[in-house]
Amino acid sequence: MLRNIHSLQRVTLGRYTTAGSCGVFSVCKKTWYSTKPAFELGEKDTTINGNKFDKDEWTNVTPAILSKVNRQLHLQPKNPISIIRQLIESNFTDFKTFNEFSPVVSTRQNFDDLHIPVDHPSRTKSDNYYFNKETVLRAHTSAHQLQGLASGENKFLISGDVYRRDEIDASHYPVFHQIEGFFYLDNDLSKLSTELKRIQDIETPNIELVDDTVIKPENPVQACHSAEASDLIAAHLKHSINTMIRNLFADEKDLKVRWIDAYFPFTSPSWEVEILYKGEWLEVLGCGVVNQKIMNGAGLDNKIGWAFGMGLERLAMVLFGIPDIRLFWSQDQRFIDQFTPGKINKFVPFSKFPPCIKDISFWLPEGEWHENDFCELIRGEAGDLVENVQLIDDFKHPKTNKRSLCYRINYRSMDRNVTNEEINEIQEKVRQVVQDQFKVELR
Secondary structure: OOOOOHHHOOOOOOOOOOOOOOOOOOOOOOOOOOOOOOEEEOOOEEEEOOEEEEOOOOOOOOHHHHOOOOOOHHHOOOOHHHHHHHHHHOOOOOOEEEOOOOOEEEHHHHOHHHOOOOOOHHHOOOOOOEEEOOEEEOOOHHHHHHHHHHOOOOEEEEEEEEEOOOOOEOOEOOEEEEEEEEEEEEOOHHHHHHHHHHHHOOOOOOOEEEOOOOOEOOEOOOOOOOHHHHHHHHHHHHHHHHHHHHHHOOOOOOOEEEEEEEEEOOEEEEEEEEEEEOOEEEEEEEEEEEOHHHHHHOOOOOEEEEEEEEEHHHHHHHHHOOOOHHHHHOOOHHHHOOOOOOOOOOOOOOOOOOOEEEEEEEEOOOOOOOHHHHHHHHHHHHHHHEEEEEEEEEEEOOOOOOEEEEEEEEEOOOOOOOOHHHHHHHHHHHHHHHHHHHOOEEO
């Protein structure tokens, strides 16, 4: 549900899909995709797994991204992403799980039903993958909360692959995975108190907790909620999250958990949760009391709920000791065979192949420059051979006021040596496409 979205704080509570007849946006089709990618980018339309979408000025999906749609790492038993998902699900044994919803959603589901403003930067083409103005690859699993609510379940988990144009380095990838939880109950103080006591009576591991958050104008109780009801549902949320974190990090001695006030348009009050791991505070998830407009939109006017969302890659990299996010996509048996469903064991590097470093510099034309678009273009030409892209120089000419950028591209394969000749050929293609697409003057 909640995800960090560049300008919206990188966290987002996903949202809705209609529960109508079978089709791309329907809950009645359990397995939406096959095990093999099936896509085609035509001149006027894009087809993915048999579903066709007309192109328009918003279209920016790429073959490299569409080729990932059917990989479903969160469902591959020996992939650390899937192992983390299952461990989280084991902490919510009475929650319904949804993990096979289609990643193709409407922009209404992805943004409007979340009450994300029309002019919010998280909607831009530079941040998302659009089939057209009305259709997008989901940027968060929260795009399916209405489907979860339509199921009749009052507590559920949603997991899946999500898509976001982003920078290139060891911890960022244009496809990653999220899991979110949703719980609601009658907005009745007696029922809320009874439910809170029930879960608090269950023995949970000790945890060193830092939580000095208070209700304030910047993070308020919603006007439609009483302070007492909001406090009870928030206490239920915090107890549930603290217990899950303690169980996930059971092998971590003296674990500290810190709650911090946050802002999301789909919850209030809202919080982020951090853990002190190996001497550093690490953001784990975002959460809060669900915006009542969302509950009302699902016909649940008399209910009050909480929701949380977290990225699986970050947790897996920490718990399994995986140094590069690209490894999750490796089909090398030396990687895959290291992991066992239900267990957390540290990754043992099998090799570190040498890098090949290339620079590209250019004068920018007038207008906006979006680094995400630049990184996306490089991914399209070089794929997972790109380890990271770093801006190493940003220069403005004192006389002409023209701006020059220099980026360092680090190429490195995860499973083989690359030759300088091979990378030179790729680099030349990168230079040409950067010049053609962005109308820059190469230096």
